[in-house]
Each structure stands twice: as C-alpha cells, then as structure tokens.
Amino acid sequence: MEEVEFEVVAGTLPTVAILFTHFAPYHIDRIEAAAARLKGRARVLGVECASGEDTYSWEPKRETCEADYLTLFPGRKYEDIGRLERLIAYAEKLRHCEWVLSGIPWSDVDIVALSWRRRAKGRKMVAMSCSKFDDKPRNLVREQVKSKLLQGYSSAIVAGPRQRDYLMFLGFDEADILPGYNTLSVERVRQQAPFEPVAWADRPFTYVGRLVGKKNLPTLLEGYRRYAAAAGKGARRLMLVGDGPLRGELETLAETLGIANCVTFAGATDSAGVSAQLSRALALCLVSTEEQWGNVVNEAVALGIPSITSPNVGAGDALVRSGVSGHVVEPASPESIARAMAATASSEANWVELSRAASEHTWLADAARFADAVEMLVDPENGPAADIERFWQECEVG
Structure with a gap:
C-alpha cells in the first residue's frame, strides 16, 4: 500500500x-x-x-x-x-x-x-x-x-x-x-481460504476472537462439555482461535471440566489464518454477552459456514436465521449452546442445508x-x- x-x-x-x-x-x-x-x-x-x-x-x-x-x-x-x-x-x-x-x-x-x-x-x-x-x-x-x-x-x-x-x-x-x-x-475471504476438501466428520466447532470476558467463553466451554458428554465418541472438537488475557484461565477450566483433550487453543492468527480455520469448521460459535456486531460472522457467511450466536451479537440480525442458517442461543444457558451444537452436528444433510442457507446471506455481508x-x-x-x-x-x- x-x-x-x-x-x-x-x-x-x-x-x-x-x-x-x-x-x-x-x-x-x-x-x-x-x-x-x-x-x-x-x-x-x-x-x-x-x-x-x-x-x-x-x-x-x-x-x-x-x-x-x-x-x-x-x-x-x-x-x-x-x-x-x-x-x-x-x-x-x-x-x-x-x-x-x-x-x-x-x-x-x-x-x-x-x-x-x-x-x-x-x-x-x-x-x-x-x-x-x-x-x-x-x-x-x-x-x-x-x-x-x-x-x-x-x-x-x-x-x-x-x-x-x-x-x-x-x-x-x-x-x-x-x-x-x-x-x-467476500471475495478476499474466499481467496484466502485453502481449496481443500474437508470431510464432514472432521469439522470442529470453531470460535474466533479475543479471549476476553465479554466473549462468554466459560459458558461456551460448559455448553461444549454437555454436548460432548451426550455425543460420546462422536463428539466434534472445539477449536478456539485467538489469544488474550483469559487464555490461562480457560485452559485451566477446560482441564477442570474434563474436556482439555477435546479443546484446541490455536492461538492468534492473521486474516488468512482465520479464513483457513473457518473454511474447515462445522460452525462458528460466538455466544458473547456483548458484541456490537461480530465481523467473523461475515467471514463465516462468506465461506458458507453456519453460526451459533447469542442475541447479543449484532451480526445475527442480518446474517443468522435460527434453525435455517445457524442457531441463536441464550448466552447464559450452557444447555442452549449444547443443544445447538447437537442439532448442527446431527447429520451431514442437515449441515449442508445450514451451509447453503448461510451462503445466501453473502450479499448482506x-x-x-x-x-x-x-x-x-x-x-x-x-x-x-x-x-x-x-x-x-x-x-x-x-
């Protein structure tokens, strides 16, 4: 430049x-x-x-x-x-x-x-x-x-x-x-994503953002624990992409909850890295208690990835339709998050429909x-x- x-x-x-x-x-x-x-x-x-x-x-x-x-x-x-x-x-x-x-x-x-x-x-x-x-x-x-x-x-x-x-x-x-x-x-995000097939069974739930309080990550981890307990051996992994002051606390919490072997702390990355991580995801998880918009939802939409969001996420107004292109959950309810995860991972056919519907929002994003x-x-x-x-x-x- x-x-x-x-x-x-x-x-x-x-x-x-x-x-x-x-x-x-x-x-x-x-x-x-x-x-x-x-x-x-x-x-x-x-x-x-x-x-x-x-x-x-x-x-x-x-x-x-x-x-x-x-x-x-x-x-x-x-x-x-x-x-x-x-x-x-x-x-x-x-x-x-x-x-x-x-x-x-x-x-x-x-x-x-x-x-x-x-x-x-x-x-x-x-x-x-x-x-x-x-x-x-x-x-x-x-x-x-x-x-x-x-x-x-x-x-x-x-x-x-x-x-x-x-x-x-x-x-x-x-x-x-x-x-x-x-x-x-949308074109930039798509160009940054690797053109490699990802098996549906290998796609994780993915969070992208700073590891800070308003992102509500302890509740996300508890919601994931409940999902994983119900799903058993078929549970997807949870990928946390980003860094911040709460990383140590969250790693300790994952150990305490017994899910440390299922949760990956991937660390911070650049915009190309975000595109790559999202392109391999089953769903973006953004259940913040405060989120003016959430540009990562735009990135997920660009790649046809459904989102699990809280009502606090402003991007949901335009880019997420609960049960259609993703799921809207209660940010204080781990059970709500767990059920949304289970629904998203229920079948490949269901996920393909969610992905298709998410892609329909690219004009708005x-x-x-x-x-x-x-x-x-x-x-x-x-x-x-x-x-x-x-x-x-x-x-x-x-």
Missing part, C-alpha cells in the same frame, strides 16, 4: 475521507469498495490515525489499487496520542475534504469536536457505528447529553437495524441513516453494501436506493 502526502488541487474531484484509528483488513475492504464505486466521481482517501493500537494487532496493510491512503501519526500507537494532538491533525489534514466518514467512536471528545468544527465550516461529517442500545446499561442523562453532542454529524452509516434504532433514539432522522458499515470483501451507503451520501441522485431498501428488508424478514 502506497501512502500519499494528501493535498487538494483546485478543480479536482471532491474528496471523501474514511477515517479509522488503525486499519484492519476489513477497513481496507470497505475503503477499496467505496473508491471503486465512486471512481470518476469522487476521490476516496483512507485515513488511519496511527500505525497501531492496544486492543488489536492487525497485520501489515496489503497492496491496494483504488483509494489513496494516509497515516496521520506513522510509527505511533493510537492510545499514546493526546486528544488535542489528534484533533489538530484531523482538522489540518482533512480540512479540504468535502466528506469525512469516521469509524472512530463517534462519542470521543476529539471526534465530537471535529464534527462541530466541520459543521461550522459547512463540511460533512458522517458517523459510522456498530453500537446498539443493548450493548450495556444506559444512563438516561448521559444519553441525553450524548444526543446533544452528536448534532454535529450530518448523517450516519450503521451496521444494521439495532444500530439504526439506537441512533434514532439519540436524535438522528431515520432518512439520514444508511446500512452497510460492518461489511467486508459484502463490502459492496458499504459502497452503496457511501454512494448514496455522495451522489444521492445516482445512488442505489433500491439496494439500501433491500438491506433493511432482508434484515427484517430474513
């Missing part, structure tokens, strides 16, 4: 800046999809604040071809940069951009300040959000203050219906909210939906209004 020293030349195409803390592979997917869609009508600039961050260790940026890219603080971590320093950099480097679409949390002080600054100068600032009302307990007074602060944004691109409803609660007009934020390149939203913002007269409506309808009716 080649970075450019950004500047605006008089008479050139209008510029759309798409801003993140630090680029992940799926951020690049969205930027590239938007740039390809707007080619000849607008210039798309992918912007990351820093070269790294504490929460996620994304792999190095890959080769790209459609958009221009800029790192505001190369060689630094996001958390080490002060809010005022960040705000000054945003205001200076992006001042000539007609549109700034921000994937940095929209309630952060520096981003709120940037939105009001741009509004005062007649420039557009768009919130990109996967937050839902049910993510955590909400304080009404704090939410009322937040709704006032967010008036600097002109519109929003959200992940799905619950994210739309939350922003409407905070005062956004429904007409100013577009879907498609949490999407990725793909970064082309993000491009739809950006196009509607930048060029509404030629934007794909019918595809926007289709997204909302398919989320509602399944």
Whole structure:
C-alpha cells in the first residue's frame, strides 16, 4: 500500500475521507469498495490515525489499487496520542475534504469536536457505528447529553437495524441513516481460504476472537462439555482461535471440566489464518454477552459456514436465521449452546442445508453494501436506493 502526502488541487474531484484509528483488513475492504464505486466521481482517501493500537494487532496493510491512503501519526500507537494532538491533525489534514466518514467512536471528545468544527465550516461529517442500545446499561442523562453532542454529524452509516434504532433514539432522522458499515470483501475471504476438501466428520466447532470476558467463553466451554458428554465418541472438537488475557484461565477450566483433550487453543492468527480455520469448521460459535456486531460472522457467511450466536451479537440480525442458517442461543444457558451444537452436528444433510442457507446471506455481508451507503451520501441522485431498501428488508424478514 502506497501512502500519499494528501493535498487538494483546485478543480479536482471532491474528496471523501474514511477515517479509522488503525486499519484492519476489513477497513481496507470497505475503503477499496467505496473508491471503486465512486471512481470518476469522487476521490476516496483512507485515513488511519496511527500505525497501531492496544486492543488489536492487525497485520501489515496489503497492496491496494483504488483509494489513496494516509497515516496521520506513522510509527505511533493510537492510545499514546493526546486528544488535542489528534484533533489538530484531523482538522489540518482533512480540512479540504468535502466528506469525512469516521469509524472512530463517534462519542470521543476529539471526534465530537471535529464534527462541530466541520459543521461550522459547512463540511460533512458522517458517523459510522456498530453500537446498539443493548450493548450495556444506559444512563438516561448521559444519553441525553450524548444526543446533544452528536448534532454535529450530518448523517450516519450503521451496521444494521439495532444500530439504526439506537441512533434514532439519540436524535438522528431515520432518512439520514444508511446500512452497510460492518461489511467486508467476500471475495478476499474466499481467496484466502485453502481449496481443500474437508470431510464432514472432521469439522470442529470453531470460535474466533479475543479471549476476553465479554466473549462468554466459560459458558461456551460448559455448553461444549454437555454436548460432548451426550455425543460420546462422536463428539466434534472445539477449536478456539485467538489469544488474550483469559487464555490461562480457560485452559485451566477446560482441564477442570474434563474436556482439555477435546479443546484446541490455536492461538492468534492473521486474516488468512482465520479464513483457513473457518473454511474447515462445522460452525462458528460466538455466544458473547456483548458484541456490537461480530465481523467473523461475515467471514463465516462468506465461506458458507453456519453460526451459533447469542442475541447479543449484532451480526445475527442480518446474517443468522435460527434453525435455517445457524442457531441463536441464550448466552447464559450452557444447555442452549449444547443443544445447538447437537442439532448442527446431527447429520451431514442437515449441515449442508445450514451451509447453503448461510451462503445466501453473502450479499448482506459484502463490502459492496458499504459502497452503496457511501454512494448514496455522495451522489444521492445516482445512488442505489433500491439496494439500501433491500438491506433493511432482508434484515427484517430474513
């Protein structure tokens, strides 16, 4: 990926800046999809604040071809940069951009300040959000203050219906909210997956993500224990792909539950490794107690892998239909998880149907939906209004 020293030349195409803390592979997917869609009508600039961050260790940026890219603080971590320093950099480097679409949390002080600054100068600032009302307990007074602060944004691109409803609660007009934020390149995910046959009997249940509290992994392990006890010698393995502060505790728990010989802690991997692991899975298991979206569900859908998710997982609204393309379980109920595992592994014919149904959601999972939203913002007269409506309808009716 080649970075450019950004500047605006008089008479050139209008510029759309798409801003993140630090680029992940799926951020690049969205930027590239938007740039390809707007080619000849607008210039798309992918912007990351820093070269790294504490929460996620994304792999190095890959080769790209459609958009221009800029790192505001190369060689630094996001958390080490002060809010005022960040705000000054945003205001200076992006001042000539007609549109700034921000994937940095929209309630952060520096981003709120940037939105009001741009509004005062007649420039557009768009919130990109996967937050839902049910993510955590909400304080009404704090939410009322937040709704006032967010008036600097002109519109929003959200992940799905619950994210739309939350922003409407905070005062956004429904007409100013577009879907498609949490999407990725289905083609990239498929190209990364190895083209090798996997026997149905050899496919494990697979978790992908950080090993942290909100992922509800102790309950997943207990649910798996109950499934394995009932299935006996025919029980599938459980694969945990990822790393985090709870790994030691979870390994000890697996020993205590008597399932250590059936559970593999595969460790962290890159996006290609995730595609490879998912392509061999029987089902993705994501039973989080808090999960704004869950991009790994998009990856599973891209590969035709059913998902076992909790209602807390935002991606389920668009990408999982319980009993059809996967199963939705109660996150506090190990028995619910065990029954979903048993149902998924009940027969190869049943699994093939679940896989086929999961694959039918690839349209909703793909970064082309993000491009739809950006196009509607930048060029509404030629934007794909019918595809926007289709997204909302398919989320509602399944």
